[in-house]
Amino acid sequence: MSIGNVLLMMFSAVLVENFIFAKFYGCCPFLGVSEKPDTALGMGMAVTFVMTVSGAVTWAVYEFLLEPFGLEYLKTVAFILVIAALVQFIEMFLRKFIPALYSALGIYLPLITTNCAVLSSALLIVQNDYSFVEAVCFGFAAAIGFTLAITVFAGLRSRMRHADPPKAFKGFPLTLITAGLLAMAFSCFSGVKL
């Protein structure tokens, strides 16, 4: 794959095949941690960091451990363990060496283990047979798409804090309907063929 193709793939992963609005990967943090724009951005950054690194690590695990021994069917178990260990490791590493980034991402890091966006990007990389560079670029781009979605959504939600909806719609239903409207806006990318 040439550089142009990699760039197109990244563009497509950010907008056309957006993880939230086209694929529904990572909806739990998207709906849960989007009350305020700055916390949403923090979560997005943490996800970007973990997804880029986990893209590289799970690619290596699959290529050098699972495939040579014919253990492809264990990929779900192996990937979730790698991701859990990686999150723990990144947390320890950041606390020791980059305390500023650690305090910024701190509380969001442990939540990422059960974020299905991370696991699904690892599985998609294997499914699409990406090379190492493509795997890292795909993980990064998909995470940027997630960050974009959650930050825009948090901006919308912070505007609605003072709205006065009917009692039954208060809280989660209104959040979902707002997400639906935003998904409608994003669906204009779905026709784009790259």
Add this chain to the structure above:
Amino acid sequence: MNKYLKQLKEGLLDNNPTLVQLLGMCPTLATTTSVENAFGMGLAATAVLICSNLFISLLRKFIPQQVRIAAYIVIISGFVTAVELLMRAYFYSLYQALGLFIPLIVVNCIILARAEAFASKNPVLPSIVDGVGMGLGFTFALVLIAVVRELLGAGTILGIRIMPEAYEPMVIFVLPAGAFMTLGFIIAAVQKIRNTAEEKKRLATIEENRHLKQTHEETNEEEEVVTV
């Protein structure tokens, strides 16, 4: 026996994992484009939930407290892999339609939440019943959403045409935007029902208190008459 029926009802209605606890949103939004997919997804997750609850409950005295989450995830992902292989062997079209969402059952919060909140603290039999109740509750919610989406978005249910020929399908309901909105309106309806039920209960207790007070006053009056 009664206790178990109550537990089942709890999972299916009162404490429905999707509609009341608001857990496991990714599969709920993604696999409800058709009733068939929703039913398949619900049953796959139910199978994993029952097995994982059973095993976590059996092992609850042996799993060290510090690494329990990791242990739960390993147990759950083992069963997910088994379900994935079984589905590939026996329900290939469903396996293809659900795609990545079968391995993603591993990170479904409902399963981890039940492991942590119930199976790790309770004996085997109640844990299995809890798995059945919560799993069926999840399936019920998925099918409910899928019925609305498939009916409005394609005019069919389980592929059989329900709407008249003249009905123009509202494609938005099978697109992602429709998923968010349908779920939003259904949860709003559930909240409305719960609000009304709570209000009724509150009014009933007020009424009861007033009644008690009245009878109390009446007896007092009678006593007064006697003394006079």
